[in-house]
Amino acid sequence: MLKMKEVCQFNSLRNERILSGEKGLENRVTGAMVMEAIDIEEWGREGQVLLTSNYAFEGLTVEQINRFFVSANEMGIAGIIFKKNRLVNRVPDYFIENCDKYNLPLIEVNKKLTYEEIINEILKSLINRNALLLQSYYDNHQEFIQLMMNQAGIEDILATLNKLINIPVSLLEKVEGELTGTDDSFHNYTVQNKISAEQKEQVKADYNQFILNYVREGQTYQSTLIAFPIPSLGHEEYELLLHGVERSLSDMDFMAVTNTVIAIQTELVKRYTLNQQNKSRLNELVSDLMYGRLTKTEDVQEAVRLLKINPAKSYRIIQFYFKSSDKDCSAAAINRFTDTLVYLFNSSFADVFYATRQEKISFIVSADNLTISEIKRKVEDSLEYLASHKMHNHIQSHITISNDVSVENLSEGYRQAVDTQKIMTMWDDTTSIVSYQDLGLYQLFVETDNLESLNRFVPELIRELSQSNPDLLKTLYVFINTNQNYSEAADTLFVHPKTVRYRINRLKELYHIDFKNPEEMLRYNIAMRIIKLTPCKQ
Secondary structure, three states, rough: EEHHHHHHOOOOOOEEEEEEEEHHHOOOOEEEEEOOOOOOOHHHOOOOEEEEHHHHOOOOOOHHHHHHHHHHHHHOOOOOEEOOOOOOOOOOOOOOOOHOOOOOOEEEEEOOHHHHHHHHHHHHHHHHHHHHHHHHHHHHHHHHHHHHHHOHHHHHHHHHHHHOOOOOOEEEEEOOOOOEOOOHHHHEEEEEEEEEEOOOOOOOOOOEEEEEEEEEOEEEEEEEEEEEEEEEOOOOOEEEEEEOOOOOOOOHHHHHHHHHHHHHHHHHHHHHHHHHHHHHHHHHHHHHOOOOOOOOOOHHHHHHHHHOOOOOOEEEEEEEEEEEEOOOOOHHHHHHHHHHHHHHHHOOOOOOOEEEOOOOEEEEEOOOOHHHHHHHHHHHHHHHHHOOOOOOOEEEEEEOOOOOOHHHHHHHHHHHOOOOOHHHHHHHHHHEEEEEHHHHHHHHHHHHOOOOHHHHOOOOHHHHHHOHHHHHHHHHHHHHHOOOOHHHHHHHHOOHHHHHHHHHHHHHHHOOOOOOOHHHHHHHHHHHHHHHHHHHHO
């Protein structure tokens, strides 16, 4: 990276004076331009060195001049070279004052020095540096490509970076807190505070800097750590760490880091792909068990053996039904959500097996020594974790839990979890977690072999409303379930309370419904739930 302090050492400028703005000598230089006008917003860009002989400033007001220097500062101009001529023998005071104010290095040059000499030296230096960086990037890239072709692991990739930049490096998996690195003695540290990090042009990814206390050989000392986030496809969160950074990293160092990040990402994608292939195979085995596809005892036993399910234990089926409130939610975001959910369940339960289908994931978990309350609490903990993470908080889910079942009866547990979901839909339930035991009397509905026989409990009035006036039936259902509160029913139906009152009066007049009779209300409520449930089972 070319800086103003290096520009001052060019042959053409070595004997010239720096009049002000010496604090800005670290400013990065990206180019040079001769000023012809002060409309810097039209042609200026960050890192430029401006060359002028005061021609552009002749006849300007103080306000116009001040506005120019404000814009130059905001834009990130690197510095100004002022060339004296036969009409201007000294740099104006306002130039010196403004350059000092905004830390813009101001270099005074004599009239014999041409603009071409100065610009050529700046551009030559920039071109040579860019060529060197490009060659460095290519050489590093080839080295990492060779590593990947040889199927080198993370350790080899880190060792290569360590060799290139001569700094201890590690890969941190933040979820598990696992560290893999070139020097384990740097893995015992505590973060003191985060410090601002200058983002390098050569590094497209953001990175963070921290002040750490390292403990090595029983002694504590302070140093800087630089962390580069590495995106992954699974639930894991990775960072590339550079330890004990006691010097400014060069552009070539950052080029090596960029290549390392690409190589690690490639390795992580390969691991993820292999894991997905294995997951897909196990997914089908779990599905076969839960859906009752395996009719032969030996087939069930083989699936249990391959999945390493303990046949002596009892299990529950826990089903997650989820959807995203973000209409643009990608398949990758859903995969990350399910991967995180699997990780959380593996952390909470002793034995976990699962199968995924679109917006549903079914878990088989060991129920031994766990009450339903304990299972619900573990599931609630997982929901809280998901809600606390920004990447998942746009996904809403609700959960159903089966009774205890044996390995041979996993399909029965799956049916219970599915039926619980259907009853929840019938209830319009917004509860996050419901078990089959929670259904109570409604278990009779879903366990009835001939669901059509339930229709005999539906009064003729409800059947007639269902066929001829579904709006009145829906109003009756909502009105009863909001304790006959007109305002709450109106809010639920998205209508005016007067509309609800009108419909209820119509029900009273046409069908002589007695809303003060609790037995009658109970009959109608049960009947309407049967009406809602029946289509689900057909």
